[in-house]
Amino acid sequence: MPPHPARRGTKIRDEAAARRLDRFEGEGRSVALASDSPDRTLAIGRAIGSLVPQGAVLSLEGGLGAGKTLITKGVCAGLGVSGEVLSPSFVLAEEYAGVFPVFHFDLYRLESVDEVARIGLFDAIDDRNVVIVEWGDRLPAGSLDADVRIIMEIAGDLNRAITIEGPSGFLDALEGSIA
Secondary structure, eight states: OOOOEEEOOOBOOOOOGGGGSSSOOSSSEEEEEHHHHHHHHHHHHHHHHHHTTTTTTEEEEEOTTTSSHHHHHHHHHHOOOOOOOOOTTOOOOOEEESSSSEEEEEEEEEEEOHHHHHHHHHHOSSOOOOEEEEGGGGTTTOOOOOSSSEEEEEEEESOEEEEEEEHHHHHHHHTTBBO
């Protein structure tokens, strides 16, 4: 199904208005969002994090500087992570305590599926954790069974085009949390 038109100038409703999903349901589709500021990107991430169920795997894709770590900070905030969320570019993986354990991986510097396996990515994917993978598209097709893909593109100095692909139930709830 084609993406929805980009939504500009919309506000994110209070996180309490969004109800965390118990599981992903529905056919896959996509939604296109626009961000005109770092605060907006964080808010979109918070809305995503307030909805994703336990066991979710998110793949963040886009070029350098597109905002993958920024949206991850928002997702972690929506998941109740209270500490500082750092880019794991050099350490490759971070773990955070939220409503569920959150594992944040950065695959930018890795060159093979074996290296990815050695840092524990595949071990972290289970029904207890939420796993966020920056540069998930660097893995060969079929290596990462992501529930949600977040594709970020630089559309201007502070502007970002954000395409989110996932189950229709999740995307319906996400759109419902964006005023």
